[in-house]
Amino acid sequence: MNIPLLIIAFVSKYLKTWEIVGVTLSLLIYSTYRAKSLKDEKFVSLLLSIPFTLSTYHVSKSVVFPGFFLSSISERKFKPLTRILYYTLLSTLFLYFYKSEFAASTIFVSLTVSTTLVLVEEVNNSVFAKIIAPPTIFLIFEIYSIQIGYFELIVAFFVALTLSYVAIKTKVADVTGLLAAIITGVISAISSILLFLQLFLFFAIGSAATKYKYELKKLRGVAEARGGARGFENVFANTLPAIFFALNYKYTGDASYAIAFSASIATALGDTLASEIGQTANKAYLITNFKEVRVGEDGAISPLGELAAFLGCLIIAAISLNPVVLLAGFVGVHVDSLLGATLERKKILNNAGVNFLSTLFAGYLAFLLA
Template identity: 30%
Template sequence: MESIVIAAVVALAATLVVKKKKLTPAAGITGWLVAMAIYMGTRYEGLAYLALFFGSATLATRHQRGVKSHVEEHTEIRQASQVLANGGVAALLGLAAWLLPQYQSLFSLLMAAGFASATADTLSSELGTVYGSKFYNVISWKKDTRGLDGVVSLEGTLIGAAGAIAIAGLYAAFRQADSGCVIIALSGILGNYIDSVLGATLERKQQLNNDMVNVLNTVGAVIIAVGLFFLLA
């Protein structure tokens, strides 16, 4: 019965978000499927990570739209591919936790790491463009044009790190403040760096699109989290 209620609540939330034109109808359905896969394996903890990511991303995307529209093409409405790019890895981890409940705590940690990276990337991109004062190419560290792929600022980097730390704090609220929080925060920050490197190289050469880069940044964060888990365990 509880699962049916959650499915209905998530469906209602997705419908409202679609009506608010934050997601396309296809993205709303995709988001519902992602959320349910996350819930199946990690229950309310996983949904909380998803909510924090999506809520902060939505607010950051909306913030100072006029400023960002002068820098690059900017839209608030998200496509199904974008939902999968940011939440697909988490959905797979949720299903893995459902199939292998004895490893649920590990999969929850890895899911948080993936969301930490996605949150850091979105906040640093959306808000760094607005509040950054000096912009540098992440490969050459020479000054570069604001808004281009692989261009970072100190302000954007710090904002992104704060996003990763927020996910780590949520993990601590559900579990406890331990080495897992460090793993999540570091994985999120480093995953965001991977995103910038891929943006400055393969995305600029049009060998990867933004959705592919977002998938790889969450995958990279999860791989880093696995390494840190066994290192610190």
């Protein structure tokens, strides 16, 4: 537990910004005296907290200092899911102390921020990452002013537990992939159950496709690593644009954002099926010149993969009941292939970057066409 940062989090409620900076500097001097090295976690966290504290001249203190509180109690001795519940409980209590209000939205924000912190701990347990992540998520929810009721909160917890159970039982994701899926799942669920259903189908069908003829793909050297278990990079690369559209749909009520969400998920599912099923084909061709290339090569397409991609986009389009989703999603799949054949082959982008840009493109195309 980071006691100096914890002190700042609690006293900030009663002090002005310049007074908080004064307290921070005093603790910084004391920490410098006690620290064995300038890399000491308490010293570094206090140093990093100063710019965030100064930002409270322009943003609410309830954005920055609850984030500091979560960072200060960061502790990896528990299992990830236990830590999520532990952080969520303490964060909810701190927000009640800080804002003197208790609502379903408070618990939901605490759940999301806590899951993000645990993901940071699993991926990059640096002081810098732990200081930045919680206030950033609090700021996003402050900007969007998301309000939910207790029914939506129950749905969000149910989604988190369901995704956790399925991922653990089927081993379709590692710990980081599971945490990323929880974050994206609960945000889509509070935006619309229909949107969550599409996201869930992407995870479920995509994971099944990854397991399809896995030994053959492994023999060819194109199979997903770790037995097909997805990590956070894969989950976020395919779903971050969709989550952006879901948040905007929740905030504005504009149906165009829901269509954009569906199109980005259609591309994600279509591309996953094209890759995982297409890699079992006997022949493949480079999308830029249609010359025969090795199956599984970046930018390679095949008739089998094209059919699988179309079916993936069609599934999401059928649920959303909008032909624009099918069109934009299928175009997005081929944008993915073009980026793979050009920028990925030249090592300018990696697979995650290609997935992110193609799903983002599909979403914006659908938004413009809606």
